[in-house]
Amino acid sequence: MTTKEEGKTMNHAMGASTDEARRIAQLSQQIIGDIVADNSPEGSIKQRVVMATGNPQFIDLLRFRHHPIATGVAAIQRGVNVYVDINMVRVGISKDIQRLGGHVTCELPDSDANSDQELTRASAGLLKLRDKLTDAIVVVGNAPSAAMTLTSMVKEGCKPALIVATPVGFVNAARSKEVIRELTIPSITTVGTQGGTPVAVAIVNGLISMALPRSSQE
Numbered sequence: 001m002t003t004k005e006e007g008k009t010m011n012h013a014m015g016a017s018t019d020e021a022r023r024i025a026q027l028s029q030q031i032i033g034d035i036v037a038d039n040s041p042e043g044s045i046k047q048r049v050v051m052a053t054g055n056p057q058f059i060d061l062l063r064f065r066h067h068p069i070a071t072g073v074a075a076i077q078r079g080v081n082v083y084v085d086i087n088m089v090r091v092g093i094s095k096d097i098q099r100l101g102g103h104v105t106c107e108l109p110d111s112d113a114n115s116d117q118e119l120t121r122a123s124a125g126l127l128k129l130r131d132k133l134t135d136a137i138v139v140v141g142n143a144p145s146a147a148m149t150l151t152s153m154v155k156e157g158c159k160p161a162l163i164v165a166t167p168v169g170f171v172n173a174a175r176s177k178e179v180i181r182e183l184t185i186p187s188i189t190t191v192g193t194q195g196g197t198p199v200a201v202a203i204v205n206g207l208i209s210m211a212l213p214r215s216s217q218e
Contacts, residue, residue, distance in 0.1 A: 035059070041069040045188070045206045052202035061190045063177075068162055068186035069207065075137055075161040076100055076211035082137045082204065083107070083129050085122040089141040092201035094208050105129070122146035130158060139164045140176075141200030147176035154183050163187040164203050166195030 028051060035056050036047045042064055049058045079101025084090050090106040097104065107125040119127070122143035126133070130153055138160045140147045144167040154160070165180045167173045170193055177189040188203050 041210065044210070045069065045203055048202040048206040049199050052198040055194075057194070058190070058199065061192065061194055063181060063187075063189045063191060065181050065189070066184065066186040068188045069210070071186040072137060072162040072164075072188075072207040073211045075135075076102060076208055080136050080161060081105060081132070082139060083126070083133060084139045084141065084200075085126065085146040086142045086197070088197045089139055089200055092197065092205075093139075094205045096212060097208050100208075100211060105132075119149075120145040123149040126150055126153070134159045135161050137162045137164070137204070139200050139204055141166055141195070141197040143167055144169060144172040144176035147180055148172065151176075151179045151183065154185055160185055163189075164200055165189045166197075166199040166203070168194060168196035168199075 029047075032047045032051050036043055036050055036059055038046065042062075045064075046059050046062055049062060050056055076097060077100060081102050082093060082097065082104045084093070084104060084106045085108075087106045087108060090104050093104045107128045108121055109124050109128070120143055122140075123145045126138075126140075126146050126149050133150075133153065138150060140150060140163070147165045147167050150158075150160075150163065150165075163180055163183070163185050165177050165187060166189065167176050173195065174192050177191065177195070180187050180189050190199060
């Protein structure tokens with residue numbers, strides 16, 4: 001994707017529909033382009049994450065394993081579903097994915113319905129989705145426990161097409177992403193304690209933009 005095309009895509013992603021909004025989006029894109037001087041697919045994802053967080057440190061915190069961008073784009077283009085750990089991630093993901101046949105689902109049980117009190121609700125939700133995760137995209141944007149549960153399911157035979165894992169925090173967040181990177185499943189993760197919902201959403205929306213026909217991005 002050229003710089004001009006990426007600019008149009010970013011304007012669309014930022015909801016820039018007026019002249020002033022487009023001016024701001026274009027200026028933001030110029031600034032981000034100076035910070036992340038990389039027009040590769042990985043660079044495009046990094047630009048989106050920096051834009052979403054306002055934090056250039058994420059340039060060095062993102063990790064790409066086993067060709068995740070090409071895999072993720074191809075999966076979205078063939079209409080796979082996306083399963084996420086919390087509703088905040090679900091509502092942030094672009095509805096443009098539906099134009100390609102995919103849907104975004106969060107199965108987060110009520111606390112009273114979670115019979116196993118040793119599990120977090122996010123972990124229980126992913127376990128409930130176990131039979132649907134193979135060949136799907138799984139996004140863990142918040143809960144380290146969900147990332148650990150997902151790792152266990154993969155080792156038991158579940159095979160998502162792509163994992164995006166960016167849990168944030170000081171309890172198991174760093175380790176939960178390390179074990180994701182140890183899998184053979186394509187993945188995009190952050191290192192250390194930083195991450196969170198905006199990072200996960202920016203990554204997935206970047207993949208969706210790459211998957212859309214160019215004519216729909218103008």
